[in-house]
Amino acid sequence: MKTAGGDAAAKRRAGERAAEEVEDGTVVGLGTGSTAAYAIEAIGDAVADGLEIRAIPTSFQSRQLALEVGIPLTTLDAVDRVDLAIDGADQVVDDPDATAHGTLIKGGGAAHSREKLVDAAADRFVVVADPSKLTARLDRSVPLEVLPDARTVAADRARVLGGEPTLRAAERKDGPVVTDNGNLVLDCDFGAIESPADLARDLSAIPGVLEHGLFVGLADATYVGTDDGVEIRAY
Numbered sequence: 001m002k003t004a005g006g007d008a009a010a011k012r013r014a015g016e017r018a019a020e021e022v023e024d025g026t027v028v029g030l031g032t033g034s035t036a037a038y039a040i041e042a043i044g045d046a047v048a049d050g051l052e053i054r055a056i057p058t059s060f061q062s063r064q065l066a067l068e069v070g071i072p073l074t075t076l077d078a079v080d081r082v083d084l085a086i087d088g089a090d091q092v093v094d095d096p097d098a099t100a101h102g103t104l105i106k107g108g109g110a111a112h113s114r115e116k117l118v119d120a121a122a123d124r125f126v127v128v129a130d131p132s133k134l135t136a137r138l139d140r141s142v143p144l145e146v147l148p149d150a151r152t153v154a155a156d157r158a159r160v161l162g163g164e165p166t167l168r169a170a171e172r173k174d175g176p177v178v179t180d181n182g183n184l185v186l187d188c189d190f191g192a193i194e195s196p197a198d199l200a201r202d203l204s205a206i207p208g209v210l211e212h213g214l215f216v217g218l219a220d221a222t223y224v225g226t227d228d229g230v231e232i233r234a235y
């Protein structure tokens with residue numbers, strides 16, 4: 001869970017720094033992935049020291065870790081508000097002159113649908129990342145979570161939009177990755193993405209796509225772990 005590539009020490013610094021933002025009496029969204037896991041562990045330590053919060057996990061994986069470290073859990077429909085969400089990313093646009101500054105690609109762990117639900121609901125959404133995630137332009141494949149019956153037609157629609165879709169295969173079993181919601185994932189290679197906002201709109205309009213991994217205008221800040229500290233990008 002914590003060694004998915006990138007700089008583990010930098011991920012830890014980012015995660016632990018973001019966890020310091022969690023305040024007593026709040027509701028916190030817990031992201032998924034190796035970087036968010038460091039934040040969850042640090043929040044668990046704070047809970048053990050007396051911090052009182054409720055948290056909403058964004059995946060089976062983050063739920064399991066939160067339970068292991070003793071964080072009280074709740075659900076999105078049981079709360080009035082989410083104060084803070086802390087989540088990782090696969091790519092983050094880091095160019096203050098670009099309109100896409102702070103736009104993300106997420107879903108490397110196939111958790112992006114529930115992540116977007118919780119991250120978008122939060123009053124403040126903090127991304128945690130190591131420097132390898134920063135980019136001038138998004139160019140990783142964009143994951144689409146699709147209903148199983150929709151995978152062929154959704155792939156066709158993604159091709160019309162200029163993408164090359166690949167059904168994500170499971171690493172440790174024969175067959176595809178199945179998401180926490182029982183769906184499949186199409187990883188769509190669009191090359192360098194000129195306008196993430198336009199592509200996000202077009203992908204959202206494909207029938208059978210539950211959610212795509214472009215997060216446009218959602219992040220409030222990115223905490224970037226470095227060799228000796230944390231740099232904060234605010235949007």
Ligand SMILES: O=C[C@H](O)[C@H](O)[C@H](O)COP(=O)(O)O
Pocket residue numbers: 004006031032033034035036087088089090106107108109110111112115
């Ligand atoms: O579906 C997974 C998530 O979007 C992760 O937050 C993302 O893949 C980043 O994960 P990591 O921190 O392990 O690089």
